[in-house]
Amino acid sequence: MLLSDFTWLHFFAIATFLTVLWYTGVLLLFFREEIKGAFGLKPRETKPLKSESPTAHHDPYNVMGETKAPEGMTETYEINFAHPHRRERQLGLVPDFLKEISEIVEITQKENGTxxxxxxxxxxxxxxxPDITSVENWDSLVVHIKDSSPFPITEDEIKNLFR
Structure with missing residues (x-):
């Protein structure tokens, strides 16, 4: 069969058939619930997705949806402040002091110091x-210095040194 054997009537008939077939498929795929409602059939109740909470409301202006927290993170509305001494150990004075101690020990070992x-x-x-001796766990810092030292050093020597 050659292209010249087809008439415009054949072309429009096939184009109309394929167009009707296409839009029927689209209607059945995407508007299934609305079609069931139009014929009086009871639409199925849809369950919310697992990531959505059942009470989540949908904002029509928010196209991308609600933000999702990273995995393992939970939402909390409580504000807890760390105990002041505990916070001082976590941030600032004590970690910096411990870092300096480890650097001093490393330098002493590299240069074969006495x-x-x-x-x-x-x-x-x-x-x-100067305020390191007033830290709550000063005794544990002294033990750390003694344990990390490459030379035998007593706790009394360290305490006397920092007085």
Whole structure:
């Protein structure tokens, strides 16, 4: 069959048939519930998606929907402030002090320093952190210094050094 064998009547008949078929498929796919309602059939109740809460309202102006929190995060409306001493341990003075201690120990080990070199650097550290002895867990910091030191050093030596 050649293209010249088709008439305009054949073309419009096939185009009309395919158009009706296309829009029937679209109506059945996307407007199923409305068609059932038009014929008096009871539409099925739709369940909300798992990510949506049953009480969530939908704003017609919010095209993209509600924001979703990252996985594992929950919403809370309580504001809890950390205990002041605990917060000081988490942020600021104590972590900075511990970082300085580890750097001093690392420098002493790299340069094959002596115990006197270590004590000298700790003396300089005392000037940087004059209020470190007033921290709630000062005794545990002293134990940490003693344990991380490459040289035998007593807790009394450390406490006397930072007085």
């Amino acid at each position: 115990k006197q070199d270590l004590l000298g650097m700790l003396e300089e550290l005392k000037e940087t952190y």
